[in-house]
Amino acid sequence: xxIHDTIPDRIELVEVGPRDxxxxxxxxxxxADKLALVGRAIAAGARRIEVTSFVNPRRVPxxxxxxxxxxxxxxxxxxxxxxxxxxARGAERAIAxxxxxxxxxxxxxxxxxxxxxxxQTSDESAEAAMEIVAMAKAAGLSGQVTIAASFGxxxxxxxxxxxxxxxxxxxxxxxxxxxxxxxxIGCGNPAQAARLVAGVRQVAPGLPVRVHFHNxxxxxxxxxxxxxxxxxxxxxxxxxxxxxxxxAPGAAGNVASEDVVYMLERAGVATGIDLPEIIAAxxxxxxxxxxxxxxxxxxxxxxxxxxxxx
Amino acid sequence: xxIHDTIPDRIELVEVGPRDxxxxxxxxxxxADKLALVGRAIAAGARRIEVTSFVNPRRVPxxxxxxxxxxxxxxxxxxxxxxxxxxARGAERAIAxxxxxxxxxxxxxxxxxxxxxxxQTSDESAEAAMEIVAMAKAAGLSGQVTIAASFGxxxxxxxxxxxxxxxxxxxxxxxxxxxxxxxxIGCGNPAQAARLVAGVRQVAPGLPVRVHFHNxxxxxxxxxxxxxxxxxxxxxxxxxxxxxxxxAPGAAGNVASEDVVYMLERAGVATGIDLPEIIAAxxxxxxxxxxxxxxxxxxxxxxxxxxxxx
Numbered sequence: 001x002x003i004h005d006t007i008p009d010r011i012e013l014v015e016v017g018p019r020d021x022x023x024x025x026x027x028x029x030x031x032a033d034k035l036a037l038v039g040r041a042i043a044a045g046a047r048r049i050e051v052t053s054f055v056n057p058r059r060v061p062x063x064x065x066x067x068x069x070x071x072x073x074x075x076x077x078x079x080x081x082x083x084x085x086x087x088a089r090g091a092e093r094a095i096a097x098x099x100x101x102x103x104x105x106x107x108x109x110x111x112x113x114x115x116x117x118x119x120q121t122s123d124e125s126a127e128a129a130m131e132i133v134a135m136a137k138a139a140g141l142s143g144q145v146t147i148a149a150s151f152g153x154x155x156x157x158x159x160x161x162x163x164x165x166x167x168x169x170x171x172x173x174x175x176x177x178x179x180x181x182x183x184x185i186g187c188g189n190p191a192q193a194a195r196l197v198a199g200v201r202q203v204a205p206g207l208p209v210r211v212h213f214h215n216x217x218x219x220x221x222x223x224x225x226x227x228x229x230x231x232x233x234x235x236x237x238x239x240x241x242x243x244x245x246x247x248a249p250g251a252a253g254n255v256a257s258e259d260v261v262y263m264l265e266r267a268g269v270a271t272g273i274d275l276p277e278i279i280a281a282x283x284x285x286x287x288x289x290x291x292x293x294x295x296x297x298x299x300x301x302x303x304x305x306x307x308x309x310x
Numbered sequence: 311x312x313i314h315d316t317i318p319d320r321i322e323l324v325e326v327g328p329r330d331x332x333x334x335x336x337x338x339x340x341x342a343d344k345l346a347l348v349g350r351a352i353a354a355g356a357r358r359i360e361v362t363s364f365v366n367p368r369r370v371p372x373x374x375x376x377x378x379x380x381x382x383x384x385x386x387x388x389x390x391x392x393x394x395x396x397x398a399r400g401a402e403r404a405i406a407x408x409x410x411x412x413x414x415x416x417x418x419x420x421x422x423x424x425x426x427x428x429x430q431t432s433d434e435s436a437e438a439a440m441e442i443v444a445m446a447k448a449a450g451l452s453g454q455v456t457i458a459a460s461f462g463x464x465x466x467x468x469x470x471x472x473x474x475x476x477x478x479x480x481x482x483x484x485x486x487x488x489x490x491x492x493x494x495i496g497c498g499n500p501a502q503a504a505r506l507v508a509g510v511r512q513v514a515p516g517l518p519v520r521v522h523f524h525n526x527x528x529x530x531x532x533x534x535x536x537x538x539x540x541x542x543x544x545x546x547x548x549x550x551x552x553x554x555x556x557x558a559p560g561a562a563g564n565v566a567s568e569d570v571v572y573m574l575e576r577a578g579v580a581t582g583i584d585l586p587e588i589i590a591a592x593x594x595x596x597x598x599x600x601x602x603x604x605x606x607x608x609x610x611x612x613x614x615x616x617x618x619x620x
Contacts, residue, residue, distance in 0.1 A: 005315070007501055186610070190535045191317055191577035218531055218569030218606035219576075225500045225532040252606060259528030266529075267501035296528035296562060300496070 005194070005229035010270035012234045013257065014210065015046040017285070018069070019053050019084055020254055021238035022062050025289070031065045033288050035072045040284060041239060041257075042079055044277035050104060050236075053084035054093040070097035082144065086118050087128055091135045103136040105129035107171060108148045109164050112155035113184075117148070126167055130174035137175065145171045146212060150181040150196060151188030161192070165199040172204035178234055179204055183223065186216025186252060190226030197230035210234035213255050215241060215294065220255040221263055228269065235260060240282040240293030256295025258282050276302060315504070315539035320580035322544045323567065324520065325356040327595070328379070329363050329394055330564055331548035332372050335599070341375045343598050345382045350594060351549060351567075352389055354587035360414060360546075363394035364403040380407035392454065396428050397438055401445045413446040415439035417481060418458045419474050422465035423494075427458070436477055440484035447485065455481045456522060460491040460506060461498030471502070475509040482514035488544055489514055493533065496526025496562060500536030507540035520544035523565050525551060525604065530565040531573055538579065545570060545581075550592040550603030566605030568592050586612060 018034050018041075034052075041049050051073060057064035066083070073081055080101040083094035094100045107122070107129040108114035114125045133143030150164045168179045181196050193211065200209050211227040211234070213220045224235055241256030258281075261273045275297075282298035292299070328344050328351075344362075351359050361383060367374035376393070383391055390411040393404035404410045417432070417439040418424035424435045443453030460474045478489045491506050503521065510519050521537040521544070523530045534545055551566030568591075571583045585607075592608035602609070 187576075189573055189576035190532075215528075216606065216610045217572050218525075218566060219573040221528055222500075222532040222535040222573055225535060252610070256528060262527050263499055263529040263532055266497075266499035296525065300526045300562070 005231075007229060007267065008233065008269055010272070011228055011232070011264065012048065013046060013260065013271045013273055014048045014050060014082070014234060014236045015041040015239065015257060016050040016212075016236045016254060017041065017238035017240065017242055017257070019050040019063070019082075020236070021240070021242035023053065023060055024243070025062055027289075028062060029288065031068045031072065034065070034069050037239065037281070037285060037288075038069075039074060040277075040281035042074060042076065044281055045271075045273040046257075047078060047272065048080045048082065048102075050082040050084060051100075054090035055084070055086055066093070067097060070099040073099050085132055088131060088135065091132050095135070095139045095141065101141060102177065103132050103141060103143045105132035105143060105145045105176075106148050107145055107167055109150050109159050109167060110153040110156040113149045113153045116155065122167070126170055129171060133174040133176045142177045143174070144178055144180065144210070145174070145176045146180040146182050146210070147171070148182045148184045151183040151192055152185055154185050161196055161199060164196055165203055168200040169203035172207050176207075178208040178210045180210035180212050180234070180236070182212035182236075183214055184212075186214030186220065188213065188223050189219055190222045193223040193227040194230040197227045197232045201231050208233045210236060212236040214243065214252060215255050216252045221259055224255055224260055225263065225267075228264070239278065239295075240285045240289070240298065241295035242285070242289070242293055253294050256282065256293070256297065258295050258297040262297040315541075317539060317577065318543065318579055320582070321538055321542070321574065322358065323356065323570065323581045323583055324358045324360060324392070324544060324546045325351040325549065325567060326360040326522075326546045326564060327351065327548035327550065327552055327567070329360040329373070329392075330546070331550070331552035333363065333370055334553070335372055337599075338372060339598065341378045341382065344375070344379055347549065347591070347595060347598075349384060350587075350591035352384060352386065354591055355581075355583040357388060357582065358390045358392065358412075360392040360394060361410075364400035365394070365396055376403070377407060380409040383409050395442055398441060398445065401442050405445070405449045405451065411451055412487065413442050413451060413453045415442035415453060415455045415486075416458050417455055417477055419460050419469050419477060420463040420466040423459045423463045426465065432477075436480055439481060443484040443486045452487045453484070454488055454490065454520070455484070455486045456490040456492050456520070457481070458492045458494045461493040461502055462495060464495050471506055471509060474506055475513055478510040479513035482517050486517075488518040488520045490520035490522050490544070490546070492522035492546075493524055494522075496524030496530065498523065498533050499529055500532045503533040503537040504540040507537045507542045511541050518543045520546060522546040524553065524562060525565050526562045531569060534565055534570055535573065535577075538574070549588065549605075550595045550599075550608065551605035552595070552599070552603055563604050566592065566603070566607065568605050568607040572607040
């Protein structure tokens with residue numbers, strides 16, 4: 001298989017730590033700490049941040065303070081705040097805060113995962129995602145859609161790439177700002193990442209492709225690299241590499257923002273993020289969480305120093 | 311920058327856990343456990359294994375049992391055992407064991423690191439490496455050369471790619487089985503990996519390129535992926551991702567064999583290694599070492615099951 005790819009000049013990083021990163025943490029994080037995390041992400045240069053989700057607080061207790069988080073967000077014209085929603089009710093709640101700029105909708109690639117995660121079939125999840133994008137636009141906001149389990153399903157196993165691409169084509173018609181393919185359980189590989197990105201770009205020409213990887217089996221950054229070379233222009237990442245998935249036991253977190261920034265900036269791909277600042281944010285977050293976070297770059301010296309200044 | 315690369319059908323994995331992996335472990339590992347590690351690597355499919363080094367035991371106490379390790383190696387015609395040596399005296403010791411198939415020599419890309427590591431300039435280290443390859447061939451063995459600090463130096467900082475490529479061209483004349491570029495301190499990025507592999511291949515046509523990455527800042531597997539696509543045909547890795555560098559504080563280990571095998575096999579690149587066996591070896595080694603090892607794939611379920619059987 002031949003790959004004909006180009007290293008882009010820049011990508012956009014979406015900081016998903018406050019939502020996807022924290023969502024499955026058993027210890028409830030104070031709202032003030034979540035807002036401090038958002039503030040540190042902004043200080044490091046993040047301009048799109050997934051700040052919370054509007055879901056059933058009994059199912060996701062960590063996100064029960066969604067309204068309080070929104071009320072405390074810094075007022076910044078240059079930062080887009082994303083709220084994850086799974087249905088019309090969640091979309092209404094997010095819109096009502098007056099502080100969310102973009103609704104994040106989730107379409108699941110397989111029936112089994114869609115039923116377990118949000119009580120609907122894969123097709124139904126696509127319909128719901130399209131409705132959410134329409135609601136966002138009607139409210140003067142924008143919408144994004146993530147195709148979960150695009151690389152593999154904890155219940156169904158292998159996921160046909162054609163299914164993911166077909167869903168992407170359908171979802172593109174709703175007019176989201178982008179389509180994302182997500183490796184929800186961290187089982188993907190870089191060849192698959194390159195193929196899926198290329199496939200989505202083909203059926204949705206002109207629409208940006210976002211990628212969302214978990215580093216469960218160590219391939220997260222390789223998948224980011226392959227996806228970016230294949231034309232993905234937006235990358236999800238979480239400070240410290242926090243995050244997980246309730247349906248993927250043992251799953252490690254999202255790719256760490258600081259690791260993605262290290263790799264891409266050193267490879268000549270601008271991210272808009274300041275490396276020392278995002279490393280400092282990760283180290284601060286490790287203190288808040290009281291544990292060593294999965295991200296690697298924040299545990300290594302910013303080293304060798306001479307390279308830093310060069 | 312455009313990349314025109316091909317995913318190869320297969321690569322060769324060199325298991326470096328018994329030497330580079332263990333070298334800087336403070337707790338001395340029993341010779342029997344080292345031999346069990348070699349046995350497990352062979353059982354998983356490894357056919358080239360860096361088993362020990364013949365260096366000053368006062369400087370590297372973990373390798374003081376080099377002769378005992380060699381005496382205990384399984385007699386296998388289909389497995390090549392590599393012994394690392396830094397000078398003629400070490401080469402003589404390795405040859406005298408009668409059990410080493412290949413001498414591994416190290417040339418360091420910068421003067422500062424070469425002086426700290428082996429008390430000679432970079433050029434002198436190249437001369438020494440060429441002498442070692444010649445000694446190996448004269449004894450009926452083969453020799454390999456690794457260019458250390460190819461991606462950055464803890465003392466000198468940035469390393470000019472032209473310097474690495476010039477060294478590779480010079481070393482190729484000695485007739486090693488391959489030239490390796492090593493990211494000794496784990497600061498490299500995938501664009502650099504692709505450029506260096508392409509550069510070495512250009513000046514040493516027909517000679518295989520081996521790559522050696524540490525996952526210090528999370529980019530290890532991305533570097534492997536980029537290098538393999540650029541034509542590197544041999545990849546160093548250590549079971550569990552053990553290993554480090556005394557001159558790189560905080561440095562994480564080599565890329566983990568099980569993570570490399572997971573990524574490459576799933577991407578369609580054969581490694582000759584059985585994934586469940588190498589994962590089991592990593593889990594066993596974690597028990598021996600008494601700690602959680604850096605490798606990720608051995609900590610995640612071999613999951614989803616349906617993908618395994620597909």
